[in-house]
Amino acid sequence: MPGSILGTAVRRLEDPELIRGRGTYVDNIVPLGALHVVFVRSPMAHARLESVDVAKAREAPGVVAVLTSDDLADLPDHRPFMVLNDACARPLLARGKVRFVGDMVAAVIATTTAEAVDAAELVEVDYDPLEPVVDAEAALADGAPLQFEELGSNLAAGMRDGDEVTPLDGADVVVRARIVNQRLAVAPMEGNAVTALPGDDTHDITVQVSTQMPHGLRDQVAKQWGWDPERVHVVAPHVGGGFGGKAGLAPEHAVVIEAARRLGRPVTWTETRSENLTAMPHGRGQVQYGELGLRRDGTIVGLRARVVGDAGAYAGFGGALALGPTRNMAQGVYRIPTISYGAASALTTTTPMGAFRGAGRPEAAAMLERLVDMAAVELGKDPAALRRQNFLQPDEFPLTTVTGSLYDSGDYEHSLDEALRLSGYDELRAEQARRRERGDRVLLGIGLAVYVEVTAGGAAQEYGKVTVDDDGGATIAVGTSGHGQGHATSFAMIVADRLGIPMDRIRFVQSDTAAVPRGGGTGGSRSLQLAGSSVLVAADTVLDRAREVVASVLEASPNDVVVTDDGTLGIAGVPGRSLTWTEVASAAHEQGVELAEARDESQPGATYPFGAHVSVVEVDLDTGRVTPVRHVAVDDCGRVLNPTLVAGQQHGGLVQGISQALWEGFSYDEDGNPVTGSFADYLLPSAAELPMFEAASTETPTPYNPLGAKGIGEAATIGSTPAVQNAVVDALAHLGVRHLDMPLTPDRVWRAVRDAEAGTLADPWSEPPAVFASLPVRGGSKDPEAASVDV
Incomplete structure (x- = not known):
């Protein structure tokens, strides 16, 4: 078997496509004729919504529709992928109140972004200002302005260890500090972007979206609209950074999807930088x-x-x-x-x-x-x-x-x-x-x-599949979703190491729920240890099957079949008796052996x-x-x-x-x-x-x-x-x-x-x-x- 390449400084496979300007970010694969969304956002941090008048905006040139919370009343409130307090659920468009500068009040949908921007300026909103509270400690004080009056306080959740725990007993010295870990904007190079395409015979909706977790977003969409997850098609093309800010279905995504569903036309939205800094979760x-x-x-x-x-x-x-x-x-x-x-x-x-x-x-x-x-x-x-x-x-x-x-x-x-x-x-x-x-x-x-x-964490597992193709190359499919970390390179290294197939003949499939059946996406630094292990075990399983195929053709014991230095499968110690992977694939077809394996590897913690x-x-x-x-x-x-x-x-x-x-x-x-x-x-x-x-x-x-x-x-x-x-x-x-x-x-x-x-x-x-x-x-x-x- 050839020497291992694992642990060596192999150059990235992903880079040529990006540095040659062939990136497929959401905003540069928008289909012709797509409608464009611009959101009307609150300029106030805390206010009651007395009225939202969209009549003038609906009559503006190029406008196809204008949506407010009244138009979305039949849809459930937005639930992020992790809910801290369900009593504080967020409507897809603000209802009754706005609760931060940037809160969405209306969505204007027009044939161009420029027309949508112009029409958004015609939306007339009557705000009744309320006292804001921007400091978390001040928000917990008695008498602080309440976000949700029905809660009775601004405490969303809390816990403490019991008073029987006395950690400072026996200390000669105690150092104390109030330490502020300040709020940060995620600020990825590419902000949020989404295009929703109406359903066809195969899917109820197709969503092209800049996300870290395509399958998780698919499941959230399915739950929001009551669709079968298999009928929701989510594709994450190239993603210009995530860092946690693109982990799940955003309310803006949901409004775009609903607009496409209602209008029966592709609808797209890409946030501006100011929107990104003020509206993407911090x-x-x-x-x-x-x-x-x-x-x-x-x-x-x-x-x-x-x-x-x-x-x-x-x-x-x-x-x-x-x-x-x-x-x-x-x-x-x-x-x-x-x-x-x-x-x-x-x-x-x-x-x-x-x-x-x-x-x-x-x-x-x-x-x-x-x-x-x-x-x-x-x-x-x-x-x-x-x-x-x-x-x-x-x-x-x-x-x-x-x-x-x-x-x-x-x-x-x-x-x-x-x-x-x-x-x-x-x-x-x-x-x-x-x-x-x-x-x-x-x-x-x-x-x-x-x-x-x-x-x-989280008792995670991850999908990985390895297939030997008829041309002698291989295809890897994984449920993670790389956006700059080097997934294509690292997974190809594993398969090349196990099967001897050159890395430039290994194809990589990710971030498409129609091509990859399941996956956890990318987050929590999980990809290599989970998806990489799935790919490793799958490659070893494929190799074992290939040994059986070669042993049958060459009339030898499977235990004697090895991957040679030139990447063929041959008999140990017998030069000249080997098959290329193309020949192995052909022989596998004849013998009815599938040179493919999918795994969902997990780990004990x-x-x-x-x-x-x-x-x-x-x-x-x-x-x-x-x-x-x-x-x-x-x-x-x-x-x-x-x-x-x-x-x-x-x-x-x-x-x-x-x-x-x-x-x-x-x-x-x-x-x-x-x-x-x-x-x-x-x-x-x-x-x-x-x-x-x-x-x-x-x-x-x-x-x-x-x-x-x-x-x-x-x-x-x-x-x-x-x-x-x-x-x-x-x-x-x-x-x-x-x-x-x-x-x-x-x-x-x-x-x-x-x-x-x-x-x-x-x-x-x-x-x-x-x-x-x-x-x-x-x-x-x-x-x-x-x-x-x-x-």
Whole structure:
């Protein structure tokens, strides 16, 4: 059998099509004659809808229809793929109230986008303003304006551990901080886009849509309209980024589909950038009250965390992340004997919250890694040494954490040691000391973060099929939906490795529910470990059948049939006696053997990738400007199939993680108006703002799948954000600065320096909202899969 290509840096197969301008994004495959939708959106954060007059708009040139909530009264309210509070269901178009700036009031459908835009300006809406509430903590206070009066409060959901849990007992030192993990816009390169084509003899509807999860969206469409799922055809062509923001049926999708169904014509919508920033569900959005107790020698005693999650309008499912993944991952990489955790998810008159790369896990790591750094300063210990002292050890795995997560494998010290070695940590500390001694006004900050996260949660499985074609090539079909991660390359590597068929002769099928019968889509860093395992097992099964076929033709034992160095199937030790795959396919037909196998592989539990990051920044004390100088990332995703693909995921994750720490943040004024609704105000970095990344890997295979693979898609985002935040605070620690919230803008940093030099620094701790005392006590199973959100 030829040497294995697994673990080698194979170039991506997907790129030529994209870089040659042959992409098939939704907006550039719209059929001729399609109608175009423009949504009338609320300019107010909170108001009663007194009337919506569309008479003038319906008479405008090119207009075919104008829909309001009255026209959609026979359709169920929108339910996202995960419902936080069913009492807060969102109508497809606003009914009775608008609850955030950008809420959809009407849909104008015309023969061109320009005509729809003009007609949308003729829709007359009478709003009766109500008081907004844009801050999640303020929303939970007594007397706050209510999103849903019938609920009696803005608490969408909540839980806490019982009072018998006392995590700080026995602590000599307790460090405390109120930590803000700010709201982010997902901001993919391609925003939401959908084209719905009316039914035919085979399907009730065909939907071309930019989505991460075609089969999940198909099932939501079927449920919304009461169709058989097999009668719904969903196709995701090329997708220009998802990051959690395209995980499920959006209300805009549903309106477009209903318009196509009613009008019997193709209908399409592609959101503008301002729509994307203000209406696509946002990510993060937590206020965390963390308390870490330690003995004087540095041993961690316990953790108490109380987290307010911003759900936005309509109880967006992102508000549930505080209750699920953030809680599940609160223990991180450390031995923490006792944890007490509470979470309250608050309704606000802002864009509904969803997922963003990591979905609850980055928030947990950010909280814990800040507290550990604060503890190191309080105890006078090196932050690397304090972490190493408290690590869970490799021989303890598999291990169930205090919050119920079942860690499969890990070697946290190894990744930290490698990150410290690659960064030259001791010399960095020496340079930091020299600058301080000289009184330099541009100081060096060194930040560490060690994290563990969960991937492929939720008792997941995934579809994969391998078929040997008559021409001697092969076809792979998978239920995941790649949009830049390198799925076509990685799955082709597996089949080429097992069958010896060249990668350029392997076809890849995905993201079409008519061609792939089922699938979970892409989210939660699940694709390689689940779909890859299905492809691996399917390829091995096909190979076993092919051996039987060849053995029959060559009158040999199947055990003696091997894949030769030239990719044929021959007899071991007998040169010249082999069949090409074309010949094998022909012989299989004659013998009635099917050289195809479909599998739905699962694994006994989630996997837990981990890693260690070192961030090096310069902080100008006179201006507050932070300049990232170096970033060393050592991420462990189990067995590495293709280091090039892993590095690509690390680089993308690092950009987004560093950007949260330093620049990004979506905000509103006191009236609920977005103040970061364009790229002029919502700051995304270019390559010029970032250093060259130093990305490396350690490999700690999981025993849960035959590849030994864990997820890599979200890892670097989780590790990088707290590393950079810690680096900035570290640069200022000798001035007495204990904590700074993100984003670490020049203004925020400069004010901290000013206050430190004036001796007026504020305490980073304040008491959490009173709502936590009345939350229901968590009960039942501590199974982490039950509460995880997989995006």
